[in-house]
Amino acid sequence: MMDFAALIQLLDSTVRLATPLLLACLAGLYSERSGVFDIGLEGKMLIAAFASAAAAAATGSVWLGLLAGIFASLMLAGLHGLASITFRGNQLISGVAINFLASGLTVLLGQKWFGLGGRTPSLEGAARFEPITLPFAGSLAPVPVLGPIYSELISGHSILVYVAIALVPASAWLLYRTRFGLRLRAVGENPAAVDTAGVSVTGIRYAAVAITGILCGLAGAYLSTALAAGFGREMTAGKGFIALAALIFAKWRPWYALAACMLFGLLEAVSIRYQSIDLGFVMIPVQFTQALPYILTVVILAGFIGKAVPPRAGGEPYVKER
């Protein structure tokens, strides 16, 4: 059986692996709550991961890297906004195009600039986000049970992990307590109601898509400058889609998103740590654990565990009617 230290380690890596999912999931939440579906989370994360690593490698500053990542992701978000809000294009197709664009562009530019087969040089020191040790982590470590939980599980993550978790209550507050949140949710449900109230549908949707861009930028930067030490081609490896699945699983709500991402992060941590799980009477293959997020999402969509109702105006460009 698993001992306590192994459990702490497993949960510790759960938090690490869940962070990019959570950032991307919250990113998608803003866009989709405003009625703009976004399957380009993956592409935006990827380009942000590349831009962060490249800029950090060139300047030696992870903060400049972070800015570059956010900027790159914002550019793609702007493209998606232009296609789906201003030109009323098909949001799914725009998202697919963005994924392809990011996939090709990162490899092309990576090879041209660094000549390492699409990778960026390894990042060290100030070019990477280092773990932060919270106060008293060392002195509290010997305390039984609570000590390891505090010093290993809670302490010792990079700043972006804490940012991601802080974004959950912040998003809930923004969505449900502020004017911007009310309008954002309204525009995803019935844009005509917002329009006839004299508020710009386009403006709100662009704002939402921009927030999505920024958060995807954080997610990408975390991947290449905190979780890993540099960019590798296709390093997002479907995390954008898992985040999308988590968003549905979470029924487009911030606190549920935290839970969904932690669950999916745990599944990923388990599948990395254990090749297959022996329950004694049956072996669970690792592929099953990896596929579980998608299976759970299908189950949720089918309405077995409470129905997931997407924003009613989601996916539809707003055309003003009489």
Place this chain on the structure above:
Amino acid sequence: MGGADISGRQASAAPFAIELRGISKAFGPVQANKDISIQVAKGSIHGIIGENGAGKSTLMSILYGFYKADAGEIVIDGRVTSIPDSQSAIRAGIGMVFQHFKLVQNFTVLENVILGAEEGGMLAPSLAKARKVLADLAREYELDVDPDALIEDLSVGHQQRVEILKALYRQADILILDEPTGVLTPAEADHLFRILKGLRDQGKTIILITHKLREIMETTDTVSVMRRGTMVATVRTAETSPEELAELMVGRKVLLQVEKKPATPGQTVLEVENLRVRDPQGVERLKGISLTIRAGEILGIAGVAGNGQSELLEVLGGIARGTGTIRLNGRELDLTGRHSDGQSRRADGIAHVPEDRQVLGLIMDFTAWENVAFGYHHAPEYQKSALLMDNDAIRADCEKKMATFDVRPPIPTLAAKNFSGGNQQKIVVAREIERNPDLLLVGQPTRGVDIGAIEFIHKQIVALRDAGKAVLLVSVELDEIMSLADRIAVMFDGRIMGERLPDQTNERELGLLMAGVSGEAA
């Protein structure tokens, strides 16, 4: 003709709440509004009446900043005002209640009311203020709704009140209502008009857009009539009559009363016994319906929408399944098995004009001729061979039906969505009636249909009856039931509350039955 200018009497008083001067608007080659001028007195209810497509909605959209007029000016409270967007309209004191409500379904009433009119970045103060304002408005105008209810849990009548509250919360002085009673029960409509009169008495100006003559006659002070993009007359309501208004609207004499001979019922065509239907959630929607219809007879089903009329039509039409007995010409029909579908019912001789033509009656993106064939696309005259349909034959048939039913424009290749509501309905009615069914099921035959088409559709239904067919007519328009039906059955909560003869009852008695007050008490 009655067009006596009302401005003469009002000129000395305060300026008009709204004055439109020479408004014109064209969409491509279509002139939707031509040189429209009206003056709406402050503190009055002003009706704007006209057929579908007469340009009423365009005019109101210009007033609310959705369209920019090509020419003309808008004068509000004596000042020329430009209204480039909805924001400016709201600032100018104009509130609009759209035919299709602009509400966020999963928001509360309060959230909907403050949306776009919030004060400051945080919601809590705005919500608190709105709660207080709503309580005041509820007291003042009978506009009570639960501020914390979700819109999707409210009845249509209450949703409409929320729309009115939204406008009043924004301190609108001029309230425009576009076809407000289309979805309301008679009682809800009466309540609405009481509210509107209360608002007028407090000095608000109301513009009521409708095509229902009765509403105009009962509620408005003055009425403007539009026809094909022009304003043909503005008259005092007290000095006009429904007949005159109808003639102004249509441009010719219109019969408002359906002309029909007494029915000469023959043998029983439809016998329904103890019919029960459950919806997918397991709720019983029909709780043991029994009725009969004889040949050459129209049975009208009155009732507030949602009391089982839709389910009755659906189970008779083969769309829904139920238990009980349905006999057509003495033969029992399959209620649950392989032959309980629309196709089999049509083969049995039941034609169905469904309640919602845009959902069940037509495929809006398909052409008129394709729609004319639906449901009868297996008919031998539509087949070229065992595998191929004879599209030319269908198109020719469509052209013929369009001529008979005066569908405009008579173009079979036009998509269904490009016809007006009345012409869409004529296409459906033509398809079903021309098959010469033994039993015709008709749901809301004239919902959203203009007055000229209503007259025509009513005539067709009566003609079918006179040809010795049985007709089951479901309508929420009591007028329609009263004038068409030979017998009236009132439905409430999945049951038939009672049957009456149209010449031995009145709206009050039927209204009580519709509200579930049993026949004996009424």
